[in-house]
Amino acid sequence: MRVAVVQMNQGSDKQANLDQARRLIEGALAADRPDMISLPETWTNLGGGRDARMTAAEELPEPGGEGGPAYEFLRQVARAHRIHVHGGSIIEKGAPGAGEKLCNTSLLFDPEGREVARYRKIHMFDITAPDGTGYRESALYAAGTELVTAECGGLKWGLTICYDMRFPEQYVALRRMGAEAILVPSNFTLQTGKDHWEVLLRARAIETQCWIVAAASWGSYEERGAARQVYGHSLVCDPWGHVVAKCSDGKGWATARINPAVTARVRRDMPVLEHRDARRVDALK
Secondary structure (H helix, E strand, O other): OEEEEEEEOOOOOHHHHHHHHHHHHHHHHHHHOOOEEEOOOOOOOOOOHHHHHHHHOEOOOOOOOOOOHHHHHHHHHHHHHOOEEEOOOEEEOOOOOOOOOEEEEEEEEOOOOOEEEEEEOOOOOEEEOOOOOEEEHHHOEOOOOOOOEEEEOOEEEEEOOHHHHHOHHHHHHHHHOOOOEEEOOEOOEHHHHHHHHHHHHHHHHHHHOOEEEEOEEEEEEEEOOEEEEEEOOOEEEOOOOOEEEEOOOOOEEEEEEOOHHHHHHHHHHOOHHHHOOHHHHHHOO
């Protein structure tokens, strides 16, 4: 299975972001003919403040129903090209239990254009960056509560989003649920990304023995009059922790082949899941 991670430089103009995604997807399909396309976190909006996020948000339909512009765009790409489409994440409004808050929601579609997975980001990015910039996702977004996996292309995929990658227990839980590959769409800050991005993703691959597929946003954007930067370097990592495809700076894509034989060999030769024994850890406390 060939998977392409698409690297965008989106802003606060939703239609411009849709157009950019279309151009990059068409380029990746023409050049590499992938079986799956993966987009970054909140690819329909980055920056512009609360009002821009509210404007970009969409209510998601019940199964079989008609969604908003981004939702229908993803379905159309999947159907038209007969591929799996991972819509990174989009901003969702009206999610059950979220009240007035939005959700950061990942969507996965099969080649028929049917939604096969919907995951809402669990871990909120409430941190202060090294330069003192504060990020408070929980002020606008409600946290998800459920782990999600789905079958696509003969593989079981786990769904996560960006900051989730700092919580290895979530990834181990997805492995226990049968995940063979894990999606990590991201908007990783430049300051944290240059030191932590690849290290964390490789660690999650090694400890879960899963493929890691991480499409990311790159470049500058404006947030309430201030310039911010995201790191990019979208990548695919194999279950041994090798980065097998990676984007350079700029907009573009990278493509890798997901080989189940590699997964089987790594898990056979080093059966870490079988060796993981919570009782032994508890005994050391």
